[in-house]
Amino acid sequence: MKKLITCFCLSVLSIHGFSQTDANKADWIxxxxxxxxxxxxxxxxxxxxxENYGNTFRVEDGMIKVRYDQYDKFNEQYGHLYFKTPYSYYxxxxxxxxxxxWRKDAPGYTIRNSGVMLHSQDPRTMPKEQxxxxxxxxxxxxxxxxxxxxxxxNMCSPxxxxxxxxxxxxxxxxxxxxxxxxxxxxxxxxxxxxGDSLITHIINGDTVLQYSKPQIGGGVANRYDPTxxxxxxxxxxxxxxxxxxxxxxxxxxxxxxxxxxxxx
Numbered sequence: 516m517k518k519l520i521t522c523f524c525l526s527v528l529s530i531h532g533f534s535q536t537d538a539n540k541a542d543w544i545x546x547x548x549x550x551x552x553x554x555x556x557x558x559x560x561x562x563x564x565x566e567n568y569g570n571t572f573r574v575e576d577g578m579i580k581v582r583y584d585q586y587d588k589f590n591e592q593y594g595h596l597y598f599k600t601p602y603s604y605y606x607x608x609x610x611x612x613x614x615x616x617w618r619k620d621a622p623g624y625t626i627r628n629s630g631v632m633l634h635s636q637d638p639r640t641m642p643k644e645q646x647x648x649x650x651x652x653x654x655x656x657x658x659x660x661x662x663x664x665x666x667x668x669n670m671c672s673p674x675x676x677x678x679x680x681x682x683x684x685x686x687x688x689x690x691x692x693x694x695x696x697x698x699x700x701x702x703x704x705x706x707x708x709x710g711d712s713l714i715t716h717i718i719n720g721d722t723v724l725q726y727s728k729p730q731i732g733g734g735v736a737n738r739y740d741p742t743x744x745x746x747x748x749x750x751x752x753x754x755x756x757x758x759x760x761x762x763x764x765x766x767x768x769x770x771x772x773x774x775x776x777x778x779x
Contacts, residue, residue, distance in 0.1 A: 543608075546598045546755070547769040549577045558638035559594035559759075560646045571759050572596045579766040581629070581759040589621045593646055594759035597638045598769075603752035604776045607631070607706045610768040612699050613657040621761025627657030629764045630671070633708055634729055634753030640743050647736045649674030649744060650753065651729045653706050653716055654688065655764075658697035666693040668704055668718040670726055674736030674744060677714075678728040687735055691716055691723035701767070710776060711749035 546554070551574055557567040569585035571594050579596070583589065609631050617626045635650035652671040659665060668691040676683050696702050705717035716724040732746040757766055 542772050543770045544772070545768075545770050547579055547766065550574065552579065552596065554599050556597040556599060556638050557594065558597065558641055558648070560592050561590065561644065562592070563643055564638050564641060568592060568594075572757075577767065579757065579769070581757075581762075581764045583616075583618050583759075583761070583763065586618070589618045589761055591622075591646065593761075595632060595635070595638065595648055595756040596759075597632075597635065597754045597756040601637070601752050601754050602708070602771065602773065603710050604774040605708050606772040606774060607633075607708065607755060608768060608770045609704045609757075609766060610701055611655055611704065611764055611766050612701045613655075614699060614763040614765065616763040618761040625761035627659065627665075628654070628760060628762055630654040630758045631704070631706070632754070632756040632758065633706060633714065634675075634750040635756050636674075636743055637754060638756070640740060642738060642740060644738045645736065645740075646738065647673035648754075648756065649731060649736050649739060650756070651675050651677065651714065651750070652758070653704060655702070655704065658695040660697050663695075665695045666691045666723070667696055667702060668693045668716040668723045670714075670716070670724060672733050672735070674731060674733060674739065675750065676730050676732035677726040679726045683732075684726075687733070689724065689726065691718070693718040693721065693723040707774075709774070711751040 558564045559568045562568050573580050613627050630652045632650040632652050635648045654669040654671045656665050656667045669688055671688040679689055703719050707715040713727045729750040731748045
């Protein structure tokens with residue numbers, strides 16, 4: 516296992532050497548075109564796939580904005596915006612910022628909380644009342660301005676498990692080593708996803724978390740189609756989704772660089 520982990524780390528280091536500043540710009544594909552979300556699929560809890568309830572996800576000022584000003588009440592209407600194409604081996608870049616507005620009728624843990632889902636199930640396989648997609652989340656947290664540590668780029672696991680430090684970790688969320696980002700500053704988040712092997716989280720250029728073997732399992736996701744949740748099945752590919760769960764947030768950049776899958 517140690518040799519395997521070492522090999523994975525070397526692979527990530529070599530891949531991370533190609534940043535957007537020194538890699539061929541043609542290698543990077545903008546998932547968000549700055550104009551619309553026509554290439555994306557909305558799924559919001561309590562609603563059918565494709566229904567963008569309350570215009571939750573909207574494009575303004577060249578950004579994808581998550582807003583709740585057309586909601587009568589939040590009512591656990593957690594939402595996700597999925598890019599239309601699944602990916603397996605890739606380097607994802609997302610730039611986000613929280614605004615100061617949070618739905619006070621949303622659960623307390625959702626304040627300055629959002630994320631991007633990796634290796635997510637197809638939203639078209641989600642029943643209307645499924646709350647969270649089976650996926651691995653790169654969680655984004657913002658500081659609360661109270662001086663307490665609140666790292667971002669964490670891992671949360673709705674309907675999934677991951678291997679962390681050599682074993683399947685039973686925790687729903689694993690904290691990263693990132694610093695705390697207060698206020699409405701822009702944060703650059705990157706995920707290097709190598710199929711069903713290693714996933715690396717990077718915040719503002721610093722590697723803050725690594726884990727491996729993403730697989731279906733665990734809890735948190737509810738009212739899913741039981742034929743989809745096959746516990747123990749490794750997740751080699753899936754959809755990428757931006758999250759809404761009660762906190763306003765802006766996304767100004769969503770780009771991907773497809774990586775070559777190593778030959779066996």
